[in-house]
Amino acid sequence: MFPIVEAEFIAPDVKRFVIEAPRIARKRRAGQFVIVRVHPHGERIPLTIADGDPRRGVITLIVQGIGKTTKLMNLLEAGESILDLVGPLGRASEVENFGTAVVIGGGVGAAIAYPTAKALREAGNHVISILGGRSRELVILEPEIRAISDEVLVTTDDGSYGRKGLVIDPLKEMIALGRPIDYVLAIGPVRMMQAVAETTRPHHIRTVVSLNSLMVDGTGMCGGCRIITNDGARFACVDGPEFDAHTVNFEILVQRNRAYADREAEELREFQEHTEEMANEVHHWCRLESACPEVGPRG
């Protein structure tokens, strides 16, 4: 069991967790993720390590509640624990001094992009961050990202904050104005990452995306996370999650991520109808004192 030491909502349905996982805290690098299982009948889901403190032995996860598992997880509070948590998985982001780096985070993608943006800044890049959300309250981590960026641009779909439009718009403008850009990192909904890839492709700007394929083990054992690139199939959990955006087949990624859409919708409905019972159950499992003795705090 992995004790939760802090848990707070930072936007509607978006919760930030600080979790005790000393081994992972010591090892993790920007761009890596963990796989989490919340209750004994639960599935394993991947979540990016948004931050970590090896001294305190803790890592930070930022979770957007979009389906049953993430919504269940977001019911958990400090003092409870995560049943299973394994990592750090995946390859660390490639970080070097590229020159000017544009980091684009759409929605919860900002949380995934944050550690890499921070590392890019530390490596000497001029970091321009573009944050986007559907509306004001869905723009997350703005203060944190401001602290590690040279420039920050914010867009909202409805214009309730920053400029009205999509995260892709400021990028297009910069390119049109001829601003030199050496590196782009785009993380968010697949369609957003695809649009960024198409925008930078004609200009041969090195562009990296972090792909969110469906995963089971996260160690290269099942092949379920495979994505199709120009060089053939790759496993997102071990060869990624970051890939050269210009080689990725996004259509296939969208289709593969929809593989269980019916079942997911059914589970979400079930969750919405029985939230209270499910909450009781998950609290039962995640309270420290009910933990099985053989699964002590690890990792």
Add this chain to the structure above:
Amino acid sequence: MSLNKIPPKERTKIPRVHMPEQPAEFRRANFEEVNQGLTILGATTEAIRCLECAKPHCIDGCPVNVNIREFVRLVTEGDYLAAAAKIREDNVLPAITGRVCPQETQCEACCVLGKKHEPLGIGYLERFVADYEREHGVFGIPERAPLTGRKIAIVGSGPAGLSAAGDLVRKGHEVTVFEALHEIGGVLLYGIPQFRLPKEIVEHEVNVLRQMGVDFQTNVVIGKTVTIDELMTEEGYHAVLIATGAGLPKFLEVPGEHYNGVYSANEFLTRVNLMKAYDPSYDEPVFDCRGHDIAVVGGGNTAMDAVRTACRLGARTSYLIYRRSETEMPARLEEVKHAKEEGIQFLCLTNPVEFCGNDKGWLQAVRCIRMELGEPDASGRRSPIPIPGSEFDLPIQMAVIALGTGANPLVQSTTPDLQTNRKGYIAADAETLATSKRGVFAAGDIVTGSATVILAMAAGRKAAASIDQYLQTLSN
């Protein structure tokens, strides 16, 4: 009259006992174990068939030389616990091997009875005594030698890791098993299905080890969470055994393998066995086979397990596509027989060349080509050759690729001074199982490539013995 006074001629007249099974039409829709196990009467009758040969060839056929003649004799005497103890001298997982060993190519292949009659049901008897021992709960926890103060890390909790853990903890060493997944057991748990090897049996073995003092740490991926070097320096382990299995899935590498509905056997079986997708009270999704036509590609145990699993998940038609003929199938005979009884359609001498899908990305059909057998290849098996122009389309909505597995490079790639062979398996000395790195040993499928439970178990024990010797050479 004492049972063993029956003259050999009379014994050979007794027909081989039948394993009680769930009827095929019933079991093809549930995940309960197919084989129900022998009764005491059945076991006794079978045991009496043994001729108690002066030169028991059966023992030579067993990779770990279980003293078959002796344990079978103890069964005729009704001393099942002594029989179990006799097996355990050489084989610490009898309830498992009794169920999954390919007996027809090992112990039973060498039984003299098989020359003129049916060979002795050695696997059935092994399973019988092991189940008896477990169910009667009298199995004492083996004694542990005084603590030595030596710490050993075992990476991977399959049969190789588990058997090594048992031997080493008994010698008084401190043993920690690290497992990447959230449960212990390796392929025994996530690969081999419930209907062939109930999970309670694996759990029982793990609990015995736990009571003996083995420390199990799940959710630790060696190479990621912590490296072998860190285990040996920062965490103070004196020796490490790598028993990570051969977990890397192989795909056909034909067009269309990305369609939804195409799985590796590892993914399909993990979703169903480890994550229990067959049980609606679990959240894990898997393709809804009900009313669909499905195909599994391959001819080994994994392919049989996958196709019979899909059948149990409600598939309308379940095909098994295999590129050689049935005689070349590497699966256990019993699994092939069971699969056929359950209505699995065998398409032998057939090979997929492409998967076809619809515009939503879902699998719709597999294009296959017929094959014929040519000259024997290097392995002595006749290699299949495609027959030009024989392509045909088979409409299916789910496919599982079960072509075997390779070495997962996670540990090797993060342990610089560990030598591997051309295929990425860890190079280990045949006798000591020592690797190129001092204090690091390797055993099981990660050394040999996919093999069998009994060979992995034997290798685990061999490694345990040489680790114990190695520890004695350390000065402090």
